[in-house]
Structures are given as C-alpha cells and as structure tokens.
Amino acid sequence: MSQPPVPLNADQQRQLVGQAGQALVVALPPGWRQIRVEYRAVGRHVEADVVVTGPDGTPRPVPPPPEVLRLLGVLRTGMYQPGRGTWLGAVLVFGPANVLSADYQPDVEPRWRRPPPPIGFQDELRFFPRAEQFVPPWLRQRAAPAPVLTATPPAEAAEDLRTPRVYDGLDESGRPVVNREPLQAAEKERVLEYLDGAPVVLASRTYxxxxxxxxxTDVVPLNFRTDGSWLWPGAVAYYLREHEVAPDPELLTHIRALRFTMPEVDEPARELALAAITGDTAS
Structure with a gap:
C-alpha cells in the first residue's frame, strides 16, 4: 500500500456495508432469515466466515463471495484513522430488510482460523500506522521479528549432552505440572517424527x-534416544502424543532450529549417550 488510505464518511461506510449485503443475497435461495459475516484481517492476511440462517432456522456456513471480501477490504481501508489505525475484525449481521448490526474491533486480536505470520502484523503497522499509545501489546509482540533460533552444538563429552525436563514440576498431590503452550497439530507431527526418528541408545522391555x-500402567516407553546434542527418554514423545505436553522449551527450540531434520548420529555419539546414561564416562 503506497498511498495513504482515503477516508470514507459515515454515509459511504453504510453504503459499502449495504453493497456487501446485496452481494451476499444474490447467491442465496429465498426465505433466508439472517446472514452473519465475520471478517478478520491483518496486513495482507484475510479470513472470512459467512453463516446463513435458512427458513428452517438452522444456521449453515457458506463460502464468502469474492465481491464481499473486496468490499469489506475497501471498508476496512476507508475506516482508517491517522495514528489510530483501523479495525482488524468485524462482525456484520444482515436481516432480509436491513443491517441488524455492525461491530468493529480495532484493538482486540481476532480469533484466527490460521494464525498469520509475523510479516502480516508488520504489514498492518506499515499499511495503517498507529501512534505508540494505540498499538496493543499483543500486536506489538506479534509484529516483533522472529527470534533467531540456535541449535545446541553436538556434544564432545558425555557431560555435554543436554537432557530435557519431561514436565515442569509436581503439585501437592504429586501430579505433574506443565506450563507450556501446546503445539499446533502440524508442528506436533513434525516434532514427534523428530523425537521418534532418533536412534535408541538404551531400552527396556518393560514400560x-x-x-x-x-x-x-505399562504404557510409557522406558528407552532413551539421542541426536548427538540432546538425550531424552521415551516419555517425551509419549506425553506429547497422548497428553499434548510439548517438549522442554529448550529442546523444542533446538528441534526448530534444525528445521525438524535429524542430524547424522554416528557410533561415537551413541557411545557418549550410553555413557551419559550409565555413568560410565571412562574411555
């Protein structure tokens, strides 16, 4: 967006909302009772959900027409206020005869169907500049550059191997406590593939x-795996798979830095891991 947004007056805003409603109605069968549109945008990232309540009173989702997305994009741009920004989420409700409600949220983060990348939030502040006092903390955090991830270097001695915390502690009753964000489904599968793909250096027949x-009982694997930098028990993958417990944050950072690709683990690296487990560090 190279040109500053052109502001729309209140009448122009209402006209655009009405046009969006008309574009929705064209594709609907007669007898519908209500249309609810939820539009979410940041930078170039746009999402929209349209739900139509039919004659039987049952709400059903329908694909948003491209023209509706275009009109709401124009509306969002035209409602920009210099230094204040524009709305990021809007909920519009249409009845057969008029617009029932229009709610615009400039500061609350929408409930994304697919979380936008950091560049989306950076673009938002570039396209629609805000004065510092009008940048919500969550938006400032989302727009911050992604931290540089650094993998743990390969261990040169048994004592250099890192071991993760399986969970973060125990409560008064002795049950495990976890203070970690759960992984998204796609990343969870990649992390599990990494954890399960490391060579086993010690295993027990019992669980x-x-x-x-x-x-x-008898369900948690009693084995140890290594990637040459970290050494972890089978419980790490088990609790991620069964209870959504993300790995130790430092191990997770290491895996992400390696782009979920297992390095080659040679025989000396496996021997170091075994020595770390058994305590036999003599060479």
Whole structure:
C-alpha cells in the first residue's frame, strides 16, 4: 500500500456495508432469515466466515463471495484513522430488510482460523500506522521479528549432552505440572517424527505408568534416544502424543532450529549417550 488510505464518511461506510449485503443475497435461495459475516484481517492476511440462517432456522456456513471480501477490504481501508489505525475484525449481521448490526474491533486480536505470520502484523503497522499509545501489546509482540533460533552444538563429552525436563514440576498431590503452550497439530507431527526418528541408545522391555493418568500402567516407553546434542527418554514423545505436553522449551527450540531434520548420529555419539546414561564416562 503506497498511498495513504482515503477516508470514507459515515454515509459511504453504510453504503459499502449495504453493497456487501446485496452481494451476499444474490447467491442465496429465498426465505433466508439472517446472514452473519465475520471478517478478520491483518496486513495482507484475510479470513472470512459467512453463516446463513435458512427458513428452517438452522444456521449453515457458506463460502464468502469474492465481491464481499473486496468490499469489506475497501471498508476496512476507508475506516482508517491517522495514528489510530483501523479495525482488524468485524462482525456484520444482515436481516432480509436491513443491517441488524455492525461491530468493529480495532484493538482486540481476532480469533484466527490460521494464525498469520509475523510479516502480516508488520504489514498492518506499515499499511495503517498507529501512534505508540494505540498499538496493543499483543500486536506489538506479534509484529516483533522472529527470534533467531540456535541449535545446541553436538556434544564432545558425555557431560555435554543436554537432557530435557519431561514436565515442569509436581503439585501437592504429586501430579505433574506443565506450563507450556501446546503445539499446533502440524508442528506436533513434525516434532514427534523428530523425537521418534532418533536412534535408541538404551531400552527396556518393560514400560512405566502414565504420570498424568496413573490408571494406565505399562504404557510409557522406558528407552532413551539421542541426536548427538540432546538425550531424552521415551516419555517425551509419549506425553506429547497422548497428553499434548510439548517438549522442554529448550529442546523444542533446538528441534526448530534444525528445521525438524535429524542430524547424522554416528557410533561415537551413541557411545557418549550410553555413557551419559550409565555413568560410565571412562574411555
């Protein structure tokens, strides 16, 4: 966006909302009762959900017409206030005869269907500049450059191998405590592939009890795997898979920095890991 947004007056705003409603009605069968549009945008990232309540009173989702997306984009741009920004989320409700409601949210983060990348939030502040006092903390945080991730270097001695915390502590009853953000489904699968793809350096034929569900006995693998930098028990992958417990944040950063690609783990690296487990560090 190279030119500053052209402001729309109140009549022009109402006209655009009406045009969006008309574009919605064209594709609908007669007898509908209500249309609800939820529009979310930041930078170039746009999402929209349209739900139509039919003659039977049942709400059903329908695809948003491209013309509606265009009109609401024009509306969002035209409602920009210098230094204040524009809205990021809007909910419009249409009845058969008029607009029932229009709610615009300039400061509340929308509930994204697919979280936008940092560049989307950076573009938002570039396209629609805000004075410092009008930048919500969440938007400032989202627009911050992504931190540079650094992988843990390969261990040169057994004591250099890092080991993760399986969970963050225990409560008064002895149950595990976790203070970690759960992973998105796609990343969870990639992390599991990494954890399960590392070579096993020590394994037992028996299994342990699930710390989060003690009634499940003999289910947690009693093995250890290594990637040459970290050494972790089978419980790490088990609790991620069964209870959505993300790995230790430092191990997770290491995996992300490697782009979820397992390095080559040679025999000396496996011997170091075994020595770290058994305590036999003599060479």
């Amino acid at each position: 342990d009890t699930d710390a989060f569900d003690p009634e499940r």
